[in-house]
Amino acid sequence: MITLLNEHYLSFPDVDQAHESGILALGGDLSPERLVLAYNSGIFPWFEDGEPITWWAPNPRMVLFFDNLIISKSMRNVLNRGSFRITMNTCFREVITNCQSIKRVGQNGTWITDDMIESYCTLHEMGIAKSFEVWQDGNLVGGLYGIDLGHIFCGESMFSKVSNASKVAFIYLSQYLQSMGYKLLDCQVYNDHLSSLGAIEIPRDVFMEYLLQG
Template sequence: MEKDSGKHPLFFVTERLEFPPVEYTNEEGLLAVGGDLSPERLLLAYQSGIFPWFNEDSLILWWSPDPRMVLFPNKIKISKSMRKVLDSGQFRLTKNTRFDDVIDLCAQSPRKDQHGTWITQSMKKAYKRLHEIGMAKSYEVWEGSELVGGLYGIDLGHVFCGESMFSKVSNASKFAFIKLAQDLEKKNYKLIDCQVYTPHLESLGAEEMPRENFIKILNEKN
């Protein structure tokens, strides 16, 4: 592992399967650049509290922000209007049946204040490989016969690392997220990792946690 001589050391990932300690991130949470998106490296990253986030024309950037945005599954907030949606039968849920479509639609989904997508072709290919080996999971939301919403993430067995959601109709991604939280609560999962703060995630019950505490939970075994 090599680093530059700037104020905040920036590590360059080599072919060795390792990352520096997360305490070496800069103020924005950037830890390292380079490496690859092999299943082994991605799983090591998530198990270490690190995730990739970069643009198509960039080197791979590895992040571990402090604080970390998380949701305790039993703290999911369900508004009165969403309870009506849940009870209405408007949506139907499936799991792990259309992973490729979910990640493709997440990549196409417009984001506020963001041009283009961070779900690059290389990212899609890498996460589809993780799905093939059972580590990446998807929730699909249907309205009739149309796929109208969903989410995907990495399943570590006690922590689910959420990656992205999409919605073609109002409330579809919320429906997926609530169903995910309810499922994980039943399975005694400790956390959903939401990575960084957004008002939308906060409205659903997510909260910020010191990275040190997040890493401790990651290191706990069921």
Template sequence: MFFLDDRFLFPNVNNADKEGLLAVGGDLSPQRLILAYKNGIFPWYNEESPILWWSPNPRMVLFPDEVKVSKSMRQLINKKPFKITWNSQFNEVINKCSSIKRKDQDGTWITEEMKRAYLRLHELGVAKSMEVWENDTLVGGLYGIDLGHVFCGESMFSSVSNASKYAFIHMAKELGEKGYKVIDCQVYNSHLASLGAREIPREYFIKLLKDPKLVSNKESDQN
């Protein structure tokens, strides 16, 4: 186990254990968080534990052109029931992501410390949010870290049916059109898998982070 000190350094991700846990400690300063995401590492812990840093293998990602849109979702999208905005309510989105009840989850990993850290990143233009509106009511959204060619998704919420799916699909299409290579989903999630996300080797994910010119999805296949 690696224990971080005041230096902005992380061990090589290949030192992570089989669950993906890489290091313990450090802080949530903007410099450390940005360094972590650029190296395929993210914090994930609860209020009772120290800061834990993860880099799982395999890595769950979505290639934007692989997003799956079901017939029912396509019909919903065509009706345009929601309005989408970017970065208009970041604080509200992260608050709702932290407070929404989730199946088989006791409490939240989005602590007050985490909220403050990501709000600082938002103020620096690194953390971004997408909002879903039904009339004038915020009914869904997501937030994450924008690295320019990779968007690292952190969490999303929905208070009405299909609002988070609507946001995720819209984000995939918009980021794909802007040339983003991949959306990081971190660990396997059946909901995201149904939308086209899949697991790839951590080694290839790191290559995508380091080299924006990589374009072939096929190279990410594990078999």
């Protein structure tokens, strides 16, 4: 069952009511309050420009447990060369804008709308949305951003302008989260790239157990 949300009423249905596709609800708004409620409820927005706001709670859920992080021999060589510099929260808007504009194989458009950029930049100003940046020769060449729940980091999107830059960002993020005692990195839905880095699918109810431990 897919619920139609009232933009004037701040609530979501339980994730168990999601359609088998993972879609839980349509409508509502992208206010910081609704976004915070969504992520704390195991829900995230994902839709293309011109479509209604679509809220997801997929089953299964793609996550990374940090002990499962895969760093290939070739990636270890990349990291050991030290050709990249990593920063955190130095240019959030630039990161999310690059994630919006970067060309991706098999995708004609982007799900990061201009309205979403403004909403997530507001969350960044609130200390909730965070970014990792990858630099080479003084240029921003990769990065990622997501929502920090304090015990789980919900990864949203990443970009790479040179080979391996997004992988470097993902690896550094994972190692940082592990060092800070986070339980897992939420990768949301399956893709081969994340699987190659060690992410796995778990049942939604198991993900919710970790989420509610916060």
